[in-house]
Amino acid sequence: MEWFVLIINLFIPLLQLFAGWMMLYHPPKNINSFYGYRTTRSMRNLDTWNFAHRICGKLWMQMGAILFVVSTIVSFVFWGAFWTNIPLMIGQVFCLFYSIVPVEKALKDKFGV
Numbered sequence: 712m713e714w715f716v717l718i719i720n721l722f723i724p725l726l727q728l729f730a731g732w733m734m735l736y737h738p739p740k741n742i743n744s745f746y747g748y749r750t751t752r753s754m755r756n757l758d759t760w761n762f763a764h765r766i767c768g769k770l771w772m773q774m775g776a777i778l779f780v781v782s783t784i785v786s787f788v789f790w791g792a793f794w795t796n797i798p799l800m801i802g803q804v805f806c807l808f809y810s811i812v813p814v815e816k817a818l819k820d821k822f823g824v
Contacts, residue, residue, distance in 0.1 A: 713791055720782045720796060723803040727775035735768025750811070752818040759822055767814045774806050 739747040742760045747753075753763035782799060789795040818824065 716793065716796060717783075717786045720786045720799055721779060723800065723807070724775045724778035724782055727771045727778065727803075727807065729775075731768045731771030731773075731775055733768070734764045735772065738764035738768070748814065750815065752815055752822070752824050755822070755824050759818055759824065762821060763814055763818055766817045767810060770810050770813060774810060778803055778806060 734748065738761060742754050742757065743749075744754075747760070748763045748767045750763070753759050782803070785795055785799055
């Protein structure tokens with residue numbers, strides 16, 4: 712059971728690492744409403760679209776790596792203590808959503824939109 716919990720705890724950081732790598736090295740070629748970093752600012756034109764994917768990709772790879780290490784340590788230090796899973800996952804999801812703030816700030820600073 713503990714191994715299953717470890718896998719669940721590492722799912723978001725690994726997903727973030729993979730999605731960050733995809734955004735950085737294989738971003739969507741065209742602006743679309745299906746996948747990618749989709750905000751009003753990022754979808755304004757192709758330059759903002761590509762810039763947002765580069766910034767978000769780098770950020771997600773950095774955050775994913777940090778979250779992977781932290782989640783692994785927490786999972787092993789509190790092995791079998793299931794109460795640590797909820798705060799850990801809340802922190803992981805918070806990091807995912809918080810990443811919008813620096814990307815939008817970078818878009819505003821560079822493009823003024």
